[in-house]
Amino acid sequence: MILNYKNTPLFFSAKGIGNPLVLLHGFLESSKIWDPFVEELSQKKQVITIDLPGHGLSGNLDNVHSMELMADAVRHTLLHLNIDKASFVGHSMGGYVCLAFYEKFPTMTKGLVLLNSTPEADSDEKRKNRERSISIIKRNKKAFVSMAISNLLSQENNIKFQVEVENLKNEALKFSEKGIIAALKGMKIRTDRKEVLARINPPKTIIAGEQDYVLDYQQIQQVAINCNTKFISFPDGHLSYIENKKDLTNFMHLID
Numbered sequence: 001m002i003l004n005y006k007n008t009p010l011f012f013s014a015k016g017i018g019n020p021l022v023l024l025h026g027f028l029e030s031s032k033i034w035d036p037f038v039e040e041l042s043q044k045k046q047v048i049t050i051d052l053p054g055h056g057l058s059g060n061l062d063n064v065h066s067m068e069l070m071a072d073a074v075r076h077t078l079l080h081l082n083i084d085k086a087s088f089v090g091h092s093m094g095g096y097v098c099l100a101f102y103e104k105f106p107t108m109t110k111g112l113v114l115l116n117s118t119p120e121a122d123s124d125e126k127r128k129n130r131e132r133s134i135s136i137i138k139r140n141k142k143a144f145v146s147m148a149i150s151n152l153l154s155q156e157n158n159i160k161f162q163v164e165v166e167n168l169k170n171e172a173l174k175f176s177e178k179g180i181i182a183a184l185k186g187m188k189i190r191t192d193r194k195e196v197l198a199r200i201n202p203p204k205t206i207i208a209g210e211q212d213y214v215l216d217y218q219q220i221q222q223v224a225i226n227c228n229t230k231f232i233s234f235p236d237g238h239l240s241y242i243e244n245k246k247d248l249t250n251f252m253h254l255i256d
Contacts, residue, residue, distance in 0.1 A: 002057065005076050011057035012050045012077045016042030019110070020083045021255055022074065023049045026092030026116075027183055028148060028172040030056030033091070033241055041252055048086070050077050052097065054179025056171075065182040067093075067100035067190045074101055078108065087111035087202075087255050091241060092214070093183065099193040102200060111203040111255060115248070116212060116238045118220055119227065121192040130188040134181050141180070145172045152238040154211055164242045198227040205230040207240060207251070214238045 003010040013031060015038055023034045031049035041047050051058035053065045053073055061069060074097065078086060087110045090098035095117025102109045122130065136144045149169050150158055158165055172180075197204065206224045210217050210233060217233075224231035232251065236243035 003077060003080055005073055006061055008053070008059040008061050009057065010051070010053070010059070010073055010077065012048060013038070014046060014048045014081055015039075016044070016046045018045045019256060020046045020048060020078075020081075020086035021252070022078070022086045022088045023047065024052065024074070024088065024090040024094030024097050025049075025055065026090075026094050027187065028055075028145060028175070028180070029091065029094075029168065030171055032056065032171060033168075036245060037241070037249055037252065040249065044253075045255075046083075048077070048081065048083070050074055052094070052183075054182050055175055060176060060179045060182060063178070063182055063185070064189070065179070065186040067096045067186055068104065069186070070097045071101035071104055075105055075108065084108060085110050087113075089113040089115055089252065089255070090117055091115045092117050092238065093187060096187065096190055096193075099196055100190075103193065103196050109200075109202055112200060113205045113207065113255070114197075115207045116209060116215065116240055117206070118215055118223065119193040119197040120219075120223065121190055122188055127188050130184045134184055137177055137180055137184075141177050142173060144180075145169055151213060153243070154213075154237055157237060157239075157243055161239075161242050194223060194227055197223075197229060203230070203256070205232060207232045207234060207248070209234050209237045209240055209243070211236050212238045 053061045088098045095114035234244040
């Protein structure tokens with residue numbers, strides 16, 4: 001369905017009844033990444049998926065899509081559905097949005113899962129990489145999308161999941177240059193939220209891939225320890241919803 005949010009389309013889907021579970025996608029992704037999970041999970045839960053601003057079928061709200069701005073869009077969707085409390089799973093950038101959501105609307109959060117994500121802010125090097133990415137997009141969006149998505153998996157898994165990776169790329173190529181850049185700028189300026197994660201009382205989990213090229217596995221494991229957060233390890237890379245689909249499905253069944 002499409003909501004009108006600040007005169008901008010905001011796409012979401014909601015299926016099933018029961019405890020609400022909100023699934024938030026990452027950068028260069030859309031709510032479609034959750035399609036393989038929705039049918040099964042919605043047998044016992046209400047599963048809500050949302051295209052974050054500038055992604056999927058949702059429009060652009062601003063030149064910078066901060067994590068707080070995206071969190072506001074998520075809240076608008078939940079209020080439309082008369083949901084006052086939900087559990088959240090956020091992949092990569094979606095995890096950043098989950099933490100921003102909790103910080104702004106703590107009473108609406110029943111539980112939180114960071115999937116291939118981190119509460120840490122960008123390092124100086126990563127901020128510079130965001131700027132380089134913006135320059136590349138302005139010159140050749142197609143080349144950037146192909147490179148960025150391929151770099152999320154090992155060469156072996158790029159071959160093993162070739163169909164899924166090509167689908168991701170084709171979907172991302174539909175996003176506007178403005179929307180992609182707005183997300184990069186938003187991620188670049190996001191604040192460090194380790195203290196936010198540490199003080200979360202609801203159940204909280206970090207799921208990390210041992211072969212993740214985006215996040216340092218040892219570092220994120222230490223963050224989980226320091227923030228008193230449950231830590232789950234998967235054997236592959238940054239796209240656990242593709243690479244470790246069965247294990248992730250089993251875990252999400254356990255979310256209350």
